[in-house]
Amino acid sequence: MQTIEGKVWNFGKDIDTDLIIAARYLNTSVPEELAKHVMEDADPTFVKSMTPGDIIVADDNFGCGSSREHAPIALKAAGVAAVIAPTFARIFYRNAFNMGLPIFELPESREIKKGDVVTINMDEGTITNKTNGKVYKFTPIPPFMQELIDAGGLMNFAANEVAKGEK
Amino acid sequence: MGQTITEKIFSGHVGKKVYAGEIVRSNIDMIIGNDITTPISIKAFEESGAEKLANPDGFALVLDHFIPAKDIASANQAKISREFAYKHDLKNYFDEKDMGIEHALLPEKGLVVPGDVIIGADSHTCTHGALGAFSTGMGSTDLAFGMITGGNWFKVPESIKVIFTGELQANVYGKDLILEVVRQIGVDGALYQALEFTGSTIETLSMDDRFSLCNMAIEAGAKNGIIAVDDITKAFLADKNLAREPKLHYSDDDANYVRVVKIDVTNLEPVIAYPSLPSNGKPLSQAVADKIAVDQVFIGSCTNGRLSDLKMASEILKGKRVARRTRLIVTPATQQIFKDAERLGYIDIIIDAGGVVSNPTCGACLGGYMGILGDGEVAIATTNRNFVGRMGARSSGIYLANSAVAAASAITGFITDPLSLQ
Numbered sequence: 001m002q003t004i005e006g007k008v009w010n011f012g013k014d015i016d017t018d019l020i021i022a023a024r025y026l027n028t029s030v031p032e033e034l035a036k037h038v039m040e041d042a043d044p045t046f047v048k049s050m051t052p053g054d055i056i057v058a059d060d061n062f063g064c065g066s067s068r069e070h071a072p073i074a075l076k077a078a079g080v081a082a083v084i085a086p087t088f089a090r091i092f093y094r095n096a097f098n099m100g101l102p103i104f105e106l107p108e109s110r111e112i113k114k115g116d117v118v119t120i121n122m123d124e125g126t127i128t129n130k131t132n133g134k135v136y137k138f139t140p141i142p143p144f145m146q147e148l149i150d151a152g153g154l155m156n157f158a159a160n161e162v163a164k165g166e167k
Numbered sequence: 168m169g170q171t172i173t174e175k176i177f178s179g180h181v182g183k184k185v186y187a188g189e190i191v192r193s194n195i196d197m198i199i200g201n202d203i204t205t206p207i208s209i210k211a212f213e214e215s216g217a218e219k220l221a222n223p224d225g226f227a228l229v230l231d232h233f234i235p236a237k238d239i240a241s242a243n244q245a246k247i248s249r250e251f252a253y254k255h256d257l258k259n260y261f262d263e264k265d266m267g268i269e270h271a272l273l274p275e276k277g278l279v280v281p282g283d284v285i286i287g288a289d290s291h292t293c294t295h296g297a298l299g300a301f302s303t304g305m306g307s308t309d310l311a312f313g314m315i316t317g318g319n320w321f322k323v324p325e326s327i328k329v330i331f332t333g334e335l336q337a338n339v340y341g342k343d344l345i346l347e348v349v350r351q352i353g354v355d356g357a358l359y360q361a362l363e364f365t366g367s368t369i370e371t372l373s374m375d376d377r378f379s380l381c382n383m384a385i386e387a388g389a390k391n392g393i394i395a396v397d398d399i400t401k402a403f404l405a406d407k408n409l410a411r412e413p414k415l416h417y418s419d420d421d422a423n424y425v426r427v428v429k430i431d432v433t434n435l436e437p438v439i440a441y442p443s444l445p446s447n448g449k450p451l452s453q454a455v456a457d458k459i460a461v462d463q464v465f466i467g468s469c470t471n472g473r474l475s476d477l478k479m480a481s482e483i484l485k486g487k488r489v490a491r492r493t494r495l496i497v498t499p500a501t502q503q504i505f506k507d508a509e510r511l512g513y514i515d516i517i518i519d520a521g522g523v524v525s526n527p528t529c530g531a532c533l534g535g536y537m538g539i540l541g542d543g544e545v546a547i548a549t550t551n552r553n554f555v556g557r558m559g560a561r562s563s564g565i566y567l568a569n570s571a572v573a574a575a576s577a578i579t580g581f582i583t584d585p586l587s588l589q
Contacts, residue, residue: 014354014444018554023533026203027233027240029210041556061355064388065552066533067290069207069306090359090390091290095306144190144320154308158315159215 002122004102005130006055006081010114011042013059017092020063020071029070031077038074052079055120057112059085062103063092072099082120084127084138085109097145098154105139169419171326172395173361176301176416180284187325187423194318195225196300196411197279199269199287200310201529202230206247207307208288212314220255221317224410227259227278228252229269232529234262237536266527267501270294270382270469274374275503277407281396282414284321286313291469291551293384296393297377298400299415303391324390325425326361326418327352331368333433338585341376342471342549342569344368345383346438347430350448357389360425363418364394368432374403375475382470383551386445439547439582440567443555451572454582459566460492463546464577465558466570467498467525468532471549474504476570481513483574483585489521490580496538498525522577534558540565547576 019042021034028034039046056075062085063071072095075083082102086109096103104120106127112118116131120138127136141149151157170178170186178184180193200208205228220226228248236242252260261272270291273279279295285302286292288310295302305319313319329348348362362384364377372380377394384392394400396415404413437451466472466480477499489495497517499505505527508514514524531538532550540546540559546566548558553565566582575585 016552016554018533018552018557022556023232023535024539024559026535027238027244029207029244041561044561061358061388064354065290065385065554067288067292067304067306068204069288069308073207087355087358089355089388091304091306094309098306098308144322148320154312155211155215158217158312161316162216 004055004081004120005117006053007051008055008057008112008114008116008118009046009050011056011058014061014064015042015058016065017063017068017071018065021068021074026068026070029073031073034070034074035077038078047078050078053081054079055081055118056083057109058083059110060087062088064089067091069095069099072096072101076101084112097149100153106136108136168423169421171361171363171422172299172393172416172418173301173326173363173391174323176282176284177321177323179282179414179416185323187323189323190320191323192318192320193284195286195313196283197285198226198310198313199273199285199289199292200228201232201269201289202234202245202248203232204288204307204310206244208311208314209247209251211308211311215311215315217315220314223255224258225317226257226314227261227273228257229261229267229272231266231268232533233536234528265502268469268472268527268529271473271500271504274298274378275501277409280409280411280413281400282416283411286310286319290385291382293389293392294378294382294469296384296391297374297381299394299396301391301393304385324359324361326363327357327426327428328424329362329364329428329430331364331366331430331432333368333431335368335432336435338437338569338571339432339435340569341372341379343435343438344432345380346440346445346448346567347435348428349383349387349446350438352387352428354386354444354446355388357384357387360389362387362389362392364392369394370397373475374399375473378473379470383445386551437569437572439572440553442553442564442566445552445567451584454566455584459582460545460580461547461576461582462493462544463538463540464493464495464573465531465538465546465548465550466573467496467500468529468550469500470551471570472498472500472504474507476549477504477508477513479571480574481516483571483588484520484522484578485516487520487578489577493577493580495522495577496525496531497522498530499527501527531558547573547582549573
């Protein structure tokens with residue numbers, strides 16, 4: 001059974017990728033360097049206070065703005081285990097899958113509060129708030145994205161084509 | 168069933184009629200990378216085992232964000248792109264010698280063409296939709312996939328039709344049209360969708376204004392912004408050495424739209440987006456009444472760093488002086504725009520007024536390089552994003568505006584109506 005369990009951090013709506021990782025840190029793409037500044041302009045205390053394995057639960061339109069893939073890289077390298085939000089911005093959504101950062105669309109995200117402990121069950125498609133026992137169904141991953149994930153992700157797909165000599 | 172222009176562009180690329188919601192694997196005509204996002208793509212490219220690009224001439228590498236290097240890390244980062252460009256003998260490689268912001272430079276060079284499918288590892292890649300192309304931002308890994316295979320996966324987007332009618336008032340530009348759209352529908356109002364701009368107002372809108380308009384489609388969460396080709400587009404393309412034969416597509420009368428937004432611009436004032444979201448637009452008259460002092464004025468970026476922006480700024484600044492407590496930075500978007508502005512006398516006027524004119528770069532827009540805001544400072548900028556900390560300190564604030572309002576504000580030190588200076 002594939003599960004992710006962690007303690008929740010809340011962020012609001014329209015969390016843009018400048019808040020996730022500010023442009024002033026984009027003179028490198030080294031994950032560990034980016035991780036030092038993740039969410040800095042949204043909450044300067046986040047990096048120091050979070051524990052690897054924690055889960056971000058935000059409001060609508062998480063990851064809007066710049067296409068910088070440094071955003072999911074920074075979150076993942078900091079140890080953020082998953083991001084849950086009612087909706088994600090389009091480019092971030094795709095980048096997160098490509099980078100292997102688990103993200104889940106959950107319309108009821110606002111009900112999950114800071115400090116709650118949630119369990120995400122990927123097989124059952126559920127998110128359980130262990131703090132109050134509430135169980136939610138997250139929006140299923142689109143079939144096409146699931147196929148890409150099953151194939152090992154976009155770059156594995158590309159590597160397979162290279163190996164087959166198709167390109 | 169009728170099709171939108173976006174559906175027709177994808178249909179043309181995959182060889183059958185496709186509609187919104189369908190997943191297609193399409194070839195790509197132009198892939199765009201920059202100095203910040205491409206190093207991640209290059210790493211993925213090399214790890215895949217690929218030895219050459221599927222379509223080398225369909226890849227443009229533009230070093231524009233932190234160039235000339237602002238520090239050692241930026242220099243090392245740029246080296247990754249440079250070495251890749253030399254190794255693969257890239258034709259469309261634009262470094263300091265041919266400087267320009269990618270979304271101003273590529274149309275100028277004729278590398279983006281009507282009917283194209285274009286992706287860029289930069290969210291403002293949607294700018295090129297002004298040429299009747301499908302153009303969208305993606306991440307670095309998706310870019311790498313395009314470099315390796317020559318194509319990528321797309322969900323054909325639903326379209327929102329935006330119909331602008333009426334005649335624009337003085338000092339109202341393409342920038343104000345898109346700020347009004349984002350104000351009305353919100354920063355996620357067009358999530359995953361295309362914004363198709365039409366109507367009588369568009370028919371007379373200049374190409375510079377159309378680029379501004381499509382540039383900020385992403386600020387409404389849109390996948391792409393698009394304007395069909397007309398005589399104004401054709402005149403823009405006429406003196407360009409185009410990379411491909413243009414393909415003209417037009418939406419059918421019975422095409423399906425998920426939403427229609429009608430905006431009568433007759434009484435539209437210049438729009439000022441207050442901190443800290445582009446959707447936070449207010450009419451200029453309100454911003455004037457709010458007496459907002461500005462420490463810095465920035466005119467530049469892929470949104471508003473074009474020749475018409477420098478022209479309108481210089482007309483307002485001529486014989487005037489930037490306010491004592493205010494700084495003005497002007498960044499022409501490309502070397503060609505810089506040269507033209509010099510030849511036409513705009514640069515002299517801006518410098519005489521007390522403005523700093525920089526080399527072409529994304530620079531101050533993203534707070535990464537030059538023109539950084541300090542604690543509590545306030546800027547009015549012709550850029551596209553006023554997010555928290557976008558141009559510098561977390562406590563700084565950004566008001567987005569068109570170039571005429573920005574220039575007028577530089578003179579008084581407060582957000583100012585250009586008409587009040589006449």
